[in-house]
Amino acid sequence: MEMNGTHIVSAESMLAVWNEWEIRMLVLTSLALQVFLLFFAGIRKRNVSAVLSLLLWLAYLLADSIAIYALGYLSQTRVPKGVDPESFKRTHRIQAFWAPFLLLHLGGQDTITAFSTEDNELWKRHLLSLLTQVALAMYVFTKSHPGAGILAPAVFMFLSGIVKYGERTWALKCASMDNLRSGMVTTPDPGPNYAKFMEEYRFTREAGLQAEIVIEQERRAEAAAVTVGVAEESVPYTTVITDASRFFVIFKRLFVNLILSFLERTRSQATFLRLTPEQAYKIIEIELSLMYDTLHSKAAVIHTWYGRLFRCLTLLSTSTACLLFNVHHKGKHQSYNSIDVCITNILFGGALCLEVYAIGMMLISYWTYAALQSCNFRFLSNMIFRSIQYFRPESRAKWSNLMAQHNLISFCLLDKPIMLTKVLSVLGLKARWDSWMYIRHIDVSHELKILVFRELKDKTVSIVDAESYRKFSNHRGQWALQCKGYYKELGWSVEVEFDESILLWHIATDLCFHSDDDNDAAKIAQYVEISRAISNYMLFLLVARPFMLTAGIGQIRFGDTCAEAKNFFERAEMARPDAGAAARMVLDVNAEIAPRDVKGDRSKSALFDACRLAKSLLELQPHKRWRVIRVVWVEMLCYAANKCRSNFHAKQLSGGGELLTVVWFLMAHLGVGEQYRIEAGHARAKLIVEKN
Known part of the structure; x- marks a missing residue:
């Protein structure tokens, strides 16, 4: 007691x-x-x-x-x-x-x-x-x-x-x-007084006078036309911050689905087509950082x-x-x-x-520096800039600068139906387990950024009218294949649904990589690295970020493809997972007849269709093959960036950012995209009256 x-x-x-x-x-x-x-x-x-x-x-x-x-x-x-x-x-x-x-x-x-x-x-x-x-x-x-x-x-x-x-x-x-949307909506613009003008025109005609209407469009200058042949120039960090703050006021409209005009396109192109790729990306990074600050x-x-x-x-x-x-x-x-x-x-x-x-923190921000610059407070702005240079140097990335990587063949070889995975499947946590186990992150290479910038810049400079801008933003490999002269042989692979194209080219890229003996050759090593990085990144988006891609059955197609691949590899009884041996086994399969003709279309697996694509690519010389693969992946990346809804781009800013969002903003600054809906300004109509 x-x-x-x-x-x-x-x-x-x-x-x-x-x-x-x-x-x-x-x-x-x-x-x-x-x-x-x-x-x-x-x-x-x-x-x-x-x-x-x-x-x-x-x-x-x-x-x-x-x-x-x-x-x-x-x-x-x-x-x-x-x-x-x-x-x-x-x-x-x-x-x-x-x-x-x-x-x-x-x-x-x-x-x-x-x-x-x-x-x-x-x-x-x-x-x-x-x-x-x-x-x-x-x-x-x-x-x-x-x-x-x-x-x-x-x-x-x-x-x-x-x-x-x-x-x-x-x-x-x-x-x-x-x-945000209501604060960015422009002042209502009724345009020229059409009713009054047409009334004057009718009265003139009724009076028996000879009248003629002459239309003069608002003057516009295409930035591409005036920047062809202009050398890239490096600008001071102060200019980078100022330009980013200036463009942010305009381009933040993209996040609320508001439109831009040809005037914004012209001003942005005039800046971006003259910048080095590094500084172009730096402006975009600062803009996205400002958008994160606004939202969070x-x-x-x-x-x-x-x-x-x-x-x-x-x-x-x-x-x-x-x-x-x-x-x-x-x-x-x-x-x-x-x-x-x-x-x-x-x-x-x-x-x-x-x-x-x-x-x-408020004082040494881009916001404060831009505000002081706009008010011409030189001494204070210089002090703030020195602090920014120390705490936020130009060389430091303003986002994670990482891209996720997911590989289908490696996943199928490593993912085994053990007791743990069965329990996780019942609990609905298998996808998170797979994400933790099989998805990794790599740095976005300098070479990849330059490639995307150069490809977009070349297309921008070659475009001469508004319709071409729209057409380019809707291409997801077609343009690249046509330019390289392989559309007739390979065009079928980019005309299917986008999620299927991603799977076809992802598997084909892997099969080509594992079948080549000279991937380390200096002249194609960079092409191979960039192609595989974008390929694995696009598969990650398909599996883990399907909401960032166009609507489709990507996850079903991925699941069916994995199921067929696992069954195929199990039959081979491989002693240990070997991606190279697995790829060569797939290529050894006779794929003369389309799999759909043999199996029907209930299963949406793309494994052996990708095998057919890979065999077509392997007929090309290694240097040409990887140039084709590389430019097709860049075009697919740009297509996905342009088609992703703006709210999903905004959502990813708080998770380290996405390469897809950076590419989306770069496309917008270079004038490519569907957000440009005003392609001409006010027409200046003149009524010319001739006396009899």
Whole structure:
């Protein structure tokens, strides 16, 4: 019985300690989460780590939940059993002072307002939460009957907390798609007065006068025509940032499906056709970084005149509250628990450090530099630029600069039906397991970027009319095969559905790679590397990002192809997985007759159709073969980038970015794409009257 009594006493004492420390742990945890979010949230636009994404997601959700729970906890004023009422009141009084700090935490950090783009659409829910949590915090504080020493600093802290929470809600509203679209819609343009002009024309004719209408289109200059033969030039980093900020104002319309005109095309081409590939990509990276800031941070609010005013206000208000609290309670600490006073000062210190750090980040941003440049504040802009050069050097990528890789033959050789995979299939987690096990990431090579830029630039310079721009954006290998002179033999492989074309060329690329003995030859090694990188990347999109491609049955076709490949490899009883041996086995199959004629079309497998394509490619000389494969893959990549819906491009910005999005923006800047819907300006009609 004594042991049981000891256990009971011990449990009661532990419970009492926990009850005493619970609210303290909650507010300190809330502060710790804010520190984590401030320092690490911005990294995700340059990082594809699933672990980092998971930790940020948990921190993002827990930050609000813990702050709201802590506010609810503080609203309890019942004196616990065995606790001195006067002592409890003093403790509750200073702990209730933590309520405005929790509001400050609910306001979040500048680096993250929305974890995903969908969170922006919930801004009305956050507005309701703002009203209810502010009311609750004020209720908690006033219920504690604060003394004069706490009331004054609490007023300033409430001001900071409400402003920060309001900032977050306003930023969410500004980043919602409806608000973005409405803010970018151009002023309604009725055009020239057609009715009035035609009325004058009719009156002239009725008066018996000879009238003729002469139409003069608005003058336009094609950038391609004026930039042919102009050498590429390297521009200073300052110009890169300025151009990126200038173009961002225009090209962010792409993310909300708004159209562009030939004037935007001409101005963009005039810049991009003269840039080196490295600096062209750098402009696009900065633009996409600015778009990430718009969608996922407070940038749209804090980089305005009132946003900067609010930032100064919250810093001044928090500093004043800290000073008042410590001055008024310097000689009265004995009236409050010293631990609670220490925690209060930790909260003050944390709030001030976070605020100062956030202001520093705001100052050394592209937004601030562009604003100072536009206002001709040379001295300040030069200071900001030197800071940007140090903290955000031109050489550092503004996105992950990675492309995912997935290989069908390797997957089919390694994926075995073991007990674990069967259980995961039942739980619906097999796809995530496959993604973790069989998908890797590689750097986007400098050579690949240059190839894509040069191919797009060559097409842009050769295009002379608007219709050709549209035709090019709809080609997914046809143009490349026609230019190389192999459309008659290989055209069938790019006229099928796009997902089938991806599978056909992916498998054929692998079969050609494993059958060639001279892939390491210096003149074709680069072609092979680039072709395989794009091939594996496009298969990754087909399997793991099907929403970024055109609608189709890509995942069904991939599954059927894998099933046929696994059955084929199992029959061979290979001692160990060997992609080279497996590829040669596939090529050994007699594929004279189309598989569909033999098997029917119930199974959508593309394995042996790809074998037929590979055999046709192997008839070419290695150098020619890999040039064809390379340009076909580049054209497929550009087609996929252009056809992907803009909201899915926006969605990927928070996951390290996608090569597909970078190519999409590059195409838009070079004038290629379906977003250019205004191909002529206002016509200037003249009524010429001839007197009889």
